[in-house]
Amino acid sequence: MFERHSDFLRDGGTGMRNFVARKLSYGAALQDSDHARLDELMRHWKAMPAKSDIISQGDDPEYVHAILDGISCRYKILPDGRRSIMDLLIPGDFCDMNIAILGRMDHSIGTLTPCRVAFISRSEIEDLLLDFPRIARAMWWATLVDEAILREWLVNMGQRRSDRQMAHLLCELYLRYAAIGWPDKFALALTQEQLADTLGITVVHAQRVIAALRQDGLIELRDRQITIPDIARLMEFSEFNPDYLHLPPES
């Protein structure tokens, strides 16, 4: 997975130079100067192993972080030790854009797979928002889409049964990866425990649900990676309505 890293910054041709820019371009019509500034901001990054915290609950972090590669998540640990995953962050997503305003993190952010994480100082972000109004607007847009995703997750967990929940989550990730122009075929490499913590079900049940979806040909499994042979069928099965992602109609 890491072999891909070296060239994601120079993705000529489309004008989409990195995944952050690609994502933000849905929120505002970015121009060359915007892309150039975003590329500069992504210069500094670090590689992090799986299962390590990017930010911990209670922190008042000095840097703003963005995911360049891998998957991380927002999560809380409950008093009895269970973990609740409230958001999955894929390449192009910001972790803590606005934490300066709230002051302290009320949850943690940790990696689920090995990740490359960009870190940007607060002052750079503040200057960015002042000097690049199109980027600022796109950041706003991204924040609001994140909120819309949260609401849909609430619907998903509250109203659907676990097989539909799982299918719905997979549809969303499929579209989110497509939206950032992910170069490879969608193949999700999360463990069943990570998926279970995301949906609020047990590992055992997550396994049964995955087995059932596989049985019905709605998903495929190879090398512990989930792939989707027919996204339209999976969307129909999970009653997936992509409006909440606020992507262009044909995606």
Add this chain to the structure above:
Amino acid sequence: MFERHSDFLRDGGTGMRNFVARKLSYGAALQDSDHARLDELMRHWKAMPAKSDIISQGDDPEYVHAILDGISCRYKILPDGRRSIMDLLIPGDFCDMNIAILGRMDHSIGTLTPCRVAFISRSEIEDLLLDFPRIARAMWWATLVDEAILREWLVNMGQRRSDRQMAHLLCELYLRYAAIGWPDKFALALTQEQLADTLGITVVHAQRVIAALRQDGLIELRDRQITIPDIARLMEFSEFNPDYLHLPPES
């Protein structure tokens, strides 16, 4: 409930002239000019009966709305007709602060009880955000707290059993009403169906849960209103940690 309306705008003494200002004051140190402007903005309002939509899914609304009295909610209707309530809006909450950026509503907002709803034109909001930076910052803060509340609801629905869920929701509402300086004793007048749609459980089960909480003395019922005799006990029962509301320590 409506007798109270006439005097909520002139709440001298504390300097908190309306619930919107009271809520926003947690996000930034508002000054007299800010309060004055907020009061002006709340001049125009309309009374709405229970069960009416303030904004509907798909709308691109012309006005921004704020709740002055009553309770409304964000909700979606699923294909099979079930309703999922994703947010409860109490006095002082804005409905659709940032909808201009997303373009169209991906959910609806409707009243649960009779409400007084302020409406402010988009241009007034835009001017407000430019000319009153402290209010703008406080609006940002409020948006981020709303997001934090959504995340906690996700934890609540995913990880807790329904009696704890119900108790947790009641604790949150208790603290949110306290935070805006609600003049009366906390007494929640939602129907069991509305609570059920919020927690993602059936009406029948909601009734059993409420009965059990009442049996244990954790809540009280009079005139179809839920009151909390001992908030500390209810918070302990539901493992309630108020950090996510980002209120001052002693609330």
Add this chain to the structure above:
DNA sequence: CGTGGGCTTGACGCCATTCAATCTCCGTGG
């Protein structure tokens, strides 16, 4: 006085949890 909305209660069944055991990989160290 009839009607409808909201609340209450019981019986039954299913979805998901719990507990427990087994299996497959893989990386590590003897």
Add this chain to the structure above:
DNA sequence: CCACGGAGATTGAATGGCGTCAAGCCCACG
């Protein structure tokens, strides 16, 4: 080279939380 151990996946049986279906109650309102 093989033994060992841990992480993750898989499977089975029993339990229970919650949904479903159905009936009846209370009370405000036309």
